[in-house]
Amino acid sequence: xxxxxxxxxxxxxxxxxxxxxxxxxxxxxxxxxxxxxxxxxxxxxxxxxxxxxxxxxxxxxxxxxxxxxxxxxxxxxxxxxxxxxxxx
Amino acid sequence: xxxxxxxxxxxxxxxxxxxxxxxxxxxxxxxxxxxxxxxxxxxxxxxxxxxxxxxxxxxxxxxxxxxxxxxxxxxxxxxxxxxxxxxxxxxxxxxxxxxxxxxxxxxxxxxxxxxxxxxxxxxxxxxxxxxxxxxxxxxxxxxxxxxxxxxxxxxxxxxxxxxxxxxxxxxxxxxxxxxxxxxxxxxxxxxxxx
Numbered sequence: 001x002x003x004x005x006x007x008x009x010x011x012x013x014x015x016x017x018x019x020x021x022x023x024x025x026x027x028x029x030x031x032x033x034x035x036x037x038x039x040x041x042x043x044x045x046x047x048x049x050x051x052x053x054x055x056x057x058x059x060x061x062x063x064x065x066x067x068x069x070x071x072x073x074x075x076x077x078x079x080x081x082x083x084x085x086x087x088x
Numbered sequence: 089x090x091x092x093x094x095x096x097x098x099x100x101x102x103x104x105x106x107x108x109x110x111x112x113x114x115x116x117x118x119x120x121x122x123x124x125x126x127x128x129x130x131x132x133x134x135x136x137x138x139x140x141x142x143x144x145x146x147x148x149x150x151x152x153x154x155x156x157x158x159x160x161x162x163x164x165x166x167x168x169x170x171x172x173x174x175x176x177x178x179x180x181x182x183x184x185x186x187x188x189x190x191x192x193x194x195x196x197x198x199x200x201x202x203x204x205x206x207x208x209x210x211x212x213x214x215x216x217x218x219x220x221x222x223x224x225x226x227x228x229x230x231x232x233x234x235x236x237x238x239x240x241x242x243x244x245x246x247x248x249x250x251x252x253x254x255x256x257x258x259x260x261x262x263x264x265x266x267x268x269x270x271x272x273x274x275x276x277x278x279x280x281x282x
Contacts, residue, residue, distance in 0.1 A: 001221065008152060008168055013221030015236055061241040062234045063167030 002076055007083045008063045020056030022046050023068045023088075050074050054088060057081075093122035094203040094263040100281050104271065107278030116209035116279040118271060121255065125178045126199045131169035135192040144173055144184050155232045155245055164232040164245055172243065172257075174204075203263030205270055208253040211277045216244065216254065218273040238269045 002014040028034045028042055053073050058066050068088045070080045082088040099120045107115055129149075131139060139149050145161040149171055155164045161175040173180070181197060188195055207215060213224045219237040222244070227233065229249045235242060243257040258266045271279065 009233075010153075011223075012235070015221060015239075016234075061236045063170075064234075065167055 002078075004057065004069065004078060005081050006059045006062055006065070007067050007081055007086075008065055009059060012059070012062055016059060016061040018058045018060040020058050020066060023054040023056040052079070091200075093120060094260045095120040095122075095205075095267055098264050098267050103278065103280050105275035105278045107280070110278055112280070114210060116207060116211055116215065116274050116277055117282055118274060118279050119206045119208075119282040120267075121204040121206050123176075123178075124199065124204065125173075125175045125180055125197070126202055127173050127181050128166070128194075128196045128198055129171045129173060129188070130194045130196075132192060132194070133169070137192040139169070142187065144187075145175065145177065145180055150232075153231060153233060155230055157230075162245060164243065166234065166243070174245075201260050202257050203260050203266060205256045205267060206247075206253065207256065207270065207274075208251055209277075209279075210252055211274075212252040212254055214277070215270065215273045219269055220244070237266060240266055240269070242266065 003011045004014055004017050005011050025042065025046075028038055050073055053071055055069050055071055056066060057069050058064070066084050068082050068084065069078055070088055071078045080088055099118075103115070129144075131137060142149055144163060145158060147156045147158060147161060147163050150156040150163055150165045152165050152168075155162055157163070160177045161173065161180065164172045164174070166172050181195065185195055216222070216224050216237075220235050220242070222233055222235045227246055229246055231246045233244050235244060237256065237258075240258055240262045245255040245257070247253040247255055256266065256270065271281075
């Protein structure tokens with residue numbers, strides 16, 4: 001069983017969590033002109049890295065908080081987790 | 089209009105499972121709790137209000153993963169700035185809501201949206217382990233945790249260590265499935281439905 005350390009609740013089983021996608025994607029600035037390409041990149045285009053990756057996770061059956069996790073996509077090792085307001 | 093508890097037609101009284109030739113004191117006891125006031129208290133992220141000043145039914149709001157309680161009321165930590173209040177005093181919300189202004193807090197009465205199953209007995213931990221991934225040995229009286237039981241989101245409130253007693257909360261719509269899962273897990277030990 002994979003354990004994930006929630007920044008609020010501590011070590012919990014992966015079945016309490018939901019994967020939230022790439023944690024590095026930034027939304028285009030509000031009230032700024034956005035090209036179709038920029039919007040397309042933001043909505044659809046994702047890298048599929050092998051190795052360390054920063055991801056969003058949601059402790060959906062726990063404290064219901066979003067947080068970031070640094071995970072190796074090949075080994076599933078989780079190196080670090082941090083609150084959304086914190087740098088990882 | 090008449091109201092029914094969520095397990096009104098589901099939970100049966102009596103002895104079930106492998107109870108024969110066993111001391112009644114060692115059997116698990118399963119009970120549905122109803123007629124309780126349940127409300128959620130949330131402090132908004134934009135609020136700077138100091139929650140340590142707040143008391144509900146003379147109880148402080150508990151720290152993360154803890155509960156605070158007196159004879160009528162229990163307060164459970166649900167997440168950052170989020171608590172669940174359970175009370176047998178059905179007027180508590182009306183009495184307390186004046187303390188919470190709309191700019192800082194949201195109070196929501198969810199009394200009718202939850203199923204509560206209380207399990208008592210020495211084998212309570214074994215029943216929880218069958219469906220829940222929590223490290224149950226580390227959890228004691230005064231702790232509470234959100235987790236899953238056979239895929240259903242639940243809250244577990246650890247009421248007492250001796251006798252071992254816990255309350256499991258789920259959404260009312262999952263109540264029947266949760267009751268089935270819990271009672272099924274109890275069968276090999278034998279249980280008394282109260």
